[in-house]
Amino acid sequence: MTESAHRPRSDVPFYAGLLVLGGLYVILLAGLLVADASFTTPAQLWAALQSTEIRYAIWLSLWSCTLSALLSLLVAVPIGYLMSRHRFRGQALVDGLLDIPIVLPPLVVGLSLLILFHTLWGRWLEDAFKMALAWLGVRRIRGITYDIPAVILAQFSVAAAFAVRTMRVTFDQISPRCEQVALTLGANRAQAFRRVVLPEARRGLLTAFTLAWARSLGEFGPILIFAGATRLRTEVLSTTVFLELSVGNLEAAVAVSLLMIVAALAVLLLVRHFGTERQFTRAIEP
């Protein structure tokens, strides 16, 4: 047999396999959206939007998710950077600890939060928080547990773990070489971080923020346990779906689900739109 007789087989089966396997999942997702959309009518959606409770839940969801995503970034950037750039004793333990909110059932996170705030230290923290609220003259929020701060804390506890993972991978992928050059050019660590590393990490920051935001929007178990499901107080959209379902109002539950999908898509698109390279760099530069 001559060497020229060999002809590679067609690539069609390979791509056909990829398309079938990947396509099944995409079809499943599209099917979910179509099913939700066909189950509800514009009138039902409008009715849901007219409800004071649901409007409150939308408002609380939007700003609590944004706040918890920002808080997640605030801890994810330092932790991700330290874990990526430094080796220290007990690092494996810290690494494992950081994964706990990812592997633990969300319900357990909520229960653990509740227990934490029933310990001596937790009660002390809650009392200090109440005093701070009184001093600031805030009347609407009365404490942490079973109130709005619990919603944010529950969302943050889980969302931050995802943001930390994202930032860790982001910093791992940025070569430390640029930072080293900045150091030789006279910068200290903080200057090298702010001027060189952080701008290079912008995409990772955006991804971490979006992931934390989306995760917070979907959070349900910990909020139910730690913050309760009080209408016009701790009710977020995921709680609304649960509350409406529990009273047999399937139409409203589906309408709210659709609203959540729209809100999530809007935020993802907005962040991507405003997160174009130049705008984001401008936003974080002095």
Next chain:
Amino acid sequence: MITVEQLSLRQGAFRLDDVSFAVPAGRYAVLMGRTGSGKTTVLEAIAGLRRIRSGRVLLNGRDVTAEKPGARNIGYVPQDTALFSSMTVRENLGFALAIRRWPREKMEARVRELAELLGITHLLERRATGLSGGEAQRVALGRALAAHPPVLLLDEPLSALDEDTRHEMYALLRSVRERTGVTALHVTHSPTDAEQLADVVFRLRDGKIIA
């Protein structure tokens, strides 16, 4: 002048012991050695980027062994150029000056002077990504020279360049040396680099320096 005295360091299984050499002021030294011989490690130790176990590093007679990289007043050009990709070429060139809080006009004049010296004036507004190998090396060289360091450390700066660009860079490095009077240590495995540029050649073999 660059003086390395009895430098010892460890990195995993790799070790260097008792490495000593000196580059006289204003001279261009080439440090040669095979891949993995530790030449880059020596360069990084001089730059302050690698912790050493014992020995001393003196730059122009000043003991900088305990100093941070930024306090050593060196210019460092790494092998992969490591340009700051979120910045323009102008911002890359002006980085060391911005850190030193130079006034805007003085900084602009210096950046322009460097750009002219290196033939990259037309690139100033470009982002530092997507430059050709030769262009990126010129920017990295300019960035290292901006704050007038008396010592320049180059880590295989020409290894990724094609033959023509490499010869352009030889001419450029010679002209930079003449115009700045900088003391240079250039790490390479290429004998041609040494022939074209070196006043002094050191060889690193089995953890020892052979002049």
